[in-house]
Amino acid sequence: MNHAELINIGVVGCGYWGPNLIRNFSSLPNCRVKWACDVRPERLERIEQLYPGVRTTVHIDQVLDDPEVEAVAIATPVFTHFELGAKVLSAGKHTLIEKPMASSAEQCQELIEMAKERGLALMVGHTFIYAPAVRKIKALIDSGEIGDVLYISSRRLNLGLFQTDINVAWDLAPHDISIILYLLDVDPVSVNCQGKAHVTPHIEDVTNISLNFANGGFALIHNSWLDPNKVRLTTVVGSNKMIVYDDTQPLEKIKVFDKRVEGPRRYDTFGDFHYSYHYGDTNSPFVIHEEPLKVLCRHFLDTIVNGSRPDSDGVNGLRVVQILEAASRSLASNGSLVSVTTRRADR
Amino acid sequence: MNHAELINIGVVGCGYWGPNLIRNFSSLPNCRVKWACDVRPERLERIEQLYPGVRTTVHIDQVLDDPEVEAVAIATPVFTHFELGAKVLSAGKHTLIEKPMASSAEQCQELIEMAKERGLALMVGHTFIYAPAVRKIKALIDSGEIGDVLYISSRRLNLGLFQTDINVAWDLAPHDISIILYLLDVDPVSVNCQGKAHVTPHIEDVTNISLNFANGGFALIHNSWLDPNKVRLTTVVGSNKMIVYDDTQPLEKIKVFDKRVEGPRRYDTFGDFHYSYHYGDTNSPFVIHEEPLKVLCRHFLDTIVNGSRPDSDGVNGLRVVQILEAASRSLASNGSLVSVTTRRADR
């Protein structure tokens, strides 16, 4: 196909997130949202009103049968990801699946195989690794300015948007996990998870995950659907500097603190010793203001045009699901430590 | 002793916290700080300069031998609490011990027995339960305005003040635990704790505790000595309203959010259901501005004068240590669930 031409996209699932995909793909010059699909006609009416140029259907086959459609974005409930993803790949279309990629690692593996066999792009919607702020933090870490990353603490809380098929860890932690994996570029070896279901029986609405990494790193992830404040806060503690990334701030999303503990300064008669603490400037680096989802959509189109591997490819999606599965096993065993084996892309 | 007269106090330990005790006791009309004691002469010089009226000594026996001294406050490292507390009680003086009360539940039990036998006041320095903000939250909960307390999340983070004999959970979590026990008035039955030591080997500087309560309640406590921001944030999620208590705010320490999830509103054709969310006013109740430690010191004097039981008595101190011991056992067993049996005061 000649990519001087527009890439025609179908968006499947027009609930909360699908319209954001339609809006962002529509704003990009080299693509056209040709189809919007949802089983609920009232959702399609809303799309028709906002985007008169987009065709709508309740039958995904109509989208998949259209030879002009090159790629499909899936923004449906998680339990449908595998079935729909497999259908889209079978139809020979490049695929973007919302996070988490599927309900199990096994399903993820299968989708990865299908995409590989057919030479199709398979990308997972880990939006935040496309956020300019996260890219900036990655650059700061890679430059060595932060020193060794000692641990990361990430919190994603708010009131609402309860899911009924997955718990809050499966809903919100994919963001935290994908950010942490992206920043650290190393895999966790074991996971603990505690949590509690208050509103829907057996669906935890508050969870806390701790991750132990291969290189000795440590991370804490706290998620809740039951918090009065919207919190999206990631703290990266380095041996030299510390970073706080507050995604709810309109400006100054990142603050770099020139703070650290310094080695024992003196030993006194009690065999006691004291640390000293370095306190320097706090810097908020300028970060360009661009919607992460727009960067993600552009990246998806680029991978189609260039045949390149997406930054959040199927293997990334799989690793996140493997960690979530381990967290679920830990939850089911009173929070005890559970090993996790993740698969790295064979690059 | 005739309590129309001044109560003479000795303060043992003049490091970080002792001077705060001296300052607050000095500001109260019905007491006098007669002695300050520390093994480090340079700490005593500082006290002499600031409080010319206070006598200083490196020998605790000089304090205990003074018949005018009725009460002693102990603000030394934790590992000395038991030995010094026992010494003070043996000398027949009322005792205020900084938190945590001692290094083990067994030690706490013994101090409780000693105080009981001698009819002496034994109080533990759980400062925050004397904070006007915490009292206000307790009143809001007890009034029923919040509804059922679903869970509490508490965070106490900062850079520095590393301890060398106890980890960050033993150092900071006593505040969170004592607040939570005070607010909920119910005991945890089991504990998980994960953490990691980055700076001093085997002394965790980042920990995360989760508590399961007898009545089904849940709490999360996150502590760190390695965070760029000073955080003292407790979130109380009720079934009707939610409270955020941010102790770092000079004003508006408490915010009460009229927010909640409301039951499923409708069932649609997919057997799917949706919650609705109530968003109302946010109210920051006026809270009198008084230093919690001053309230604590006044309360200690009152219990001496009235022979009443302190709000943070030895049994409270014991319960906190029992939970910390369980957290340490969980840490040592990869974060797995550990039962905790706390002892309630026989009221």
Next chain:
Amino acid sequence: MNHAELINIGVVGCGYWGPNLIRNFSSLPNCRVKWACDVRPERLERIEQLYPGVRTTVHIDQVLDDPEVEAVAIATPVFTHFELGAKVLSAGKHTLIEKPMASSAEQCQELIEMAKERGLALMVGHTFIYAPAVRKIKALIDSGEIGDVLYISSRRLNLGLFQTDINVAWDLAPHDISIILYLLDVDPVSVNCQGKAHVTPHIEDVTNISLNFANGGFALIHNSWLDPNKVRLTTVVGSNKMIVYDDTQPLEKIKVFDKRVEGPRRYDTFGDFHYSYHYGDTNSPFVIHEEPLKVLCRHFLDTIVNGSRPDSDGVNGLRVVQILEAASRSLASNGSLVSVTTRRADR
């Protein structure tokens, strides 16, 4: 015309603000943006890309000659408002003009007459009086809860969007003035204004206006295009309570402080007296989240359908311009006091 049908709108001026009008009118069910007009073809290209259904032209006459077009919104530079407004009204179309309404009170008067003669709606784009937060403050004042309004202080600052035909007072103060007039419902009798031009000669980029009101009220308005922070802060000081409206906050835009000075409490031997201060709760009333410009657009359509007077009609626009003219005269006479005669609508 039958208003069961769609109202066809033309938008003239597609610079910074025009696209916002197009976006909001497009989102309303009972209207259609039929035309977008700008003298700069590159601006029209952008509109065509975003709104394929909107026709574009560089000739306003094409818009005015279209009999389907019932109403025109003018979002061009201020110096063109009168000429274009007159043209639109002459063509028999309802008119929405961006703030400030025109370059002089005389021009405003003439437009008011033209609209009146032709029985056409004439509305001015004082966006903020349609903000849910401002409506809420008005309700709080009208309820008497605040007591007498003693004074209002309003600040609108940011870096950028320098205008080249008007100074910062004419650019930003129309928002502050229209909010103040709306809240107080009384007119200023005199004005002082000081300011300074730093970037463009003779175009003040920092100004400070003070207003004295007929009923003894007082207001201060500070505007700047040269401030590092975006500030949109209005403080309403009442004799009983005080309100702070911070429009840059995503939530809790309004805070109502139960604070006031209370009368002299005691007289001492020096003939000296002391006030006491009441400090109570701070409340942030829930305010629905809706874009003020959308409310404004809907209101414009309503006035067309119902033949009612807009809340920000020509007379409102005139009063704001009369105050700006007085401010300019004060600026030109070293900040001295200048009388202002405003015209109230003959309701």
Next chain:
Amino acid sequence: MNHAELINIGVVGCGYWGPNLIRNFSSLPNCRVKWACDVRPERLERIEQLYPGVRTTVHIDQVLDDPEVEAVAIATPVFTHFELGAKVLSAGKHTLIEKPMASSAEQCQELIEMAKERGLALMVGHTFIYAPAVRKIKALIDSGEIGDVLYISSRRLNLGLFQTDINVAWDLAPHDISIILYLLDVDPVSVNCQGKAHVTPHIEDVTNISLNFANGGFALIHNSWLDPNKVRLTTVVGSNKMIVYDDTQPLEKIKVFDKRVEGPRRYDTFGDFHYSYHYGDTNSPFVIHEEPLKVLCRHFLDTIVNGSRPDSDGVNGLRVVQILEAASRSLASNGSLVSVTTRRADR
């Protein structure tokens, strides 16, 4: 006198501010507060309780007659500053007077002469020029990093502490004015002031001052005793960077914004031109945490020991009073422009 010995100080006036002077002088190693004086015995009782080592008296002569007393700090109402200052200087004691220095420029001149004739230190309590944050801003300006200072906007607001002998400009603006004079090191040539008295007749509780400087500089000062929030905010707008100094922040009191307007970028066919805006990092330089009043007290002692000129000497005090007098004249003439002639120290 041999300054290896302690400098004995008397503090006259023990209302709101005097105790702060006593506390800070007491904490310095090379001085002793020997006397506290106030006409109200109940104020002295309070001092006796807190500082048992300080002698108290209701008769200033007892302080002045004590040959050991080398220096006296005056913290009484403004209308007494001249009489008491003259008395203290006549008694041959070094003098620290709270701001504003006196009720008129004439009185200030006379005190300056008296001190000069007697070779005594005369210092005015312009606390904030001793604040580490203000010193840091001065260093940033002097380094050229900010570029030319275009204007300064300073706000000092709160609820309460109404004075009964001076208006809010005389009470609070001395802080803003002394900061601005210190930073700019140039004098204003003219002043406008508007304001209003709401609580006490003829005592303005809200004022706004604008200052025009010899070098073309501009400043705005807003003061209020009737604001729900405590505000202490100074914005320094430079041609290259901008600084915001928020003294209410416990940390990050200063933020340096790498933001500026850049020259017209292009001219288009309409003779129209556009500015561009540079947005870079925001930096919060580390500033040591020390109470400004303590630095001031230490500086006062240093000037006594070294015979050096204080940074806030009588001439600084005089300049501030000259500006306040001009502001009062402007207030009395409806806010019109009033010239101000300040006197620089003959250095």
